[in-house]
Amino acid sequence: MLFDPRDWEIETEIEVGNDDFIFGNYVDWNRFRHENEDELLDFFGVELPWDKTLTLYEYIEFVSQDVFQNSDICKNFLKDGFLIEEKSEILSDILIKFISRTSEVSDDIISNIFDYYGVPSGIDYEYELPEHLRYWQKDFSEFDYGYYRKYPIKVEEYEETINDIFDKIASNADVLTKKSLVLSSLIITESMFKSVLVEKIPQDNEVSEFGKEILQAEVDRILRGNNEGKNKLFKKLYNNKAPSQNWIDLRNSLAHDIESPSICGNEITYLNLKTDIEEKYSVSDLKEHLIEFCNNLKNIICSQ
Numbered sequence: 612m613l614f615d616p617r618d619w620e621i622e623t624e625i626e627v628g629n630d631d632f633i634f635g636n637y638v639d640w641n642r643f644r645h646e647n648e649d650e651l652l653d654f655f656g657v658e659l660p661w662d663k664t665l666t667l668y669e670y671i672e673f674v675s676q677d678v679f680q681n682s683d684i685c686k687n688f689l690k691d692g693f694l695i696e697e698k699s700e701i702l703s704d705i706l707i708k709f710i711s712r713t714s715e716v717s718d719d720i721i722s723n724i725f726d727y728y729g730v731p732s733g734i735d736y737e738y739e740l741p742e743h744l745r746y747w748q749k750d751f752s753e754f755d756y757g758y759y760r761k762y763p764i765k766v767e768e769y770e771e772t773i774n775d776i777f778d779k780i781a782s783n784a785d786v787l788t789k790k791s792l793v794l795s796s797l798i799i800t801e802s803m804f805k806s807v808l809v810e811k812i813p814q815d816n817e818v819s820e821f822g823k824e825i826l827q828a829e830v831d832r833i834l835r836g837n838n839e840g841k842n843k844l845f846k847k848l849y850n851n852k853a854p855s856q857n858w859i860d861l862r863n864s865l866a867h868d869i870e871s872p873s874i875c876g877n878e879i880t881y882l883n884l885k886t887d888i889e890e891k892y893s894v895s896d897l898k899e900h901l902i903e904f905c906n907n908l909k910n911i912i913c914s915q
Contacts, residue, residue: 635737662711738791763806797862854907
């Protein structure tokens with residue numbers, strides 16, 4: 612029986628940026644392992660007779676457990692972990708002392724048992740977590756007019772959020788975490804752009820409720836559609852062409868399959884889903900382009 616996070620009450624923590632923007636949840640699996648050690652061992656049916664004296668038959672029963680038969684745990688960590696307390700020519704009289712929980716190798720034994728049963732380790736962030744553990748359990752693209760009207764991402768706060776994300780990208784060595792953070796920056800950018808669109812839509816109290824429903828339904832359709840539709844709406848609302856967004860293909864590739872793109876140094880390699888051609892994007896260029904996009908939006912908004 613392998614580990615399934617749905618079988619457990621897993622505590623998530625929220626990762627927040629300097630401007631209080633919520634990046635999403637994360638789970639410290641090492642803490643989960645530590646706090647649920649006994650329960651996990653019991654769930655997997657693993658018996659560890661810490662500091663107990665075993666008969667030879669109890670010892671044989673111990674090493675016959677699946678986890679020890681199908682792994683190298685005994686070979687790697689327990690070959691010196693037994694002390695024969697009582698020698699005898701009669702097998703039933705032989706006594707064997709098992710190591711204590713405070714032994715140097717006990718943590719390694721526990722860790723390898725949990726690895727065997729698929730219990731995660733380390734820290735998983737928002738886009739590495741199973742969907743039911745994520746903070747943003749709906750994709751940003753599914754949020755509608757009412758959401759962006761009530762919870763806009765302000766252009767004034769956007770740059771600080773992006774700087775915070777890219778600082779994390781630079782300081783993190785894990786490739787999947789880097790890609791998750793890049794995707795977060797692009798989703799936040801998309802949400803900021805949608806917020807700019809919704810903010811400009813007039814709220815006319817003279818319009819009937821029926822008329823408002825029709826308007827909101829049309830805006831929802833555009834917000835959930837492709838980027839071309841959003842750019843057209845921007846042109847109608849602001850009488851200006853929307854600033855360039857050269858990262859859309861990268862965003863779509865990461866959202867489609869975050870495992871597929873690769874990061875080497877400062878460069879992301881990804882598959883353009885439209886052309887089926889492999890393309891590259893510099894991480895530092897991406898940060899610069901996102902901030903430039905926001906500044907161009909600010910200039911257009913200020914000119915209105």
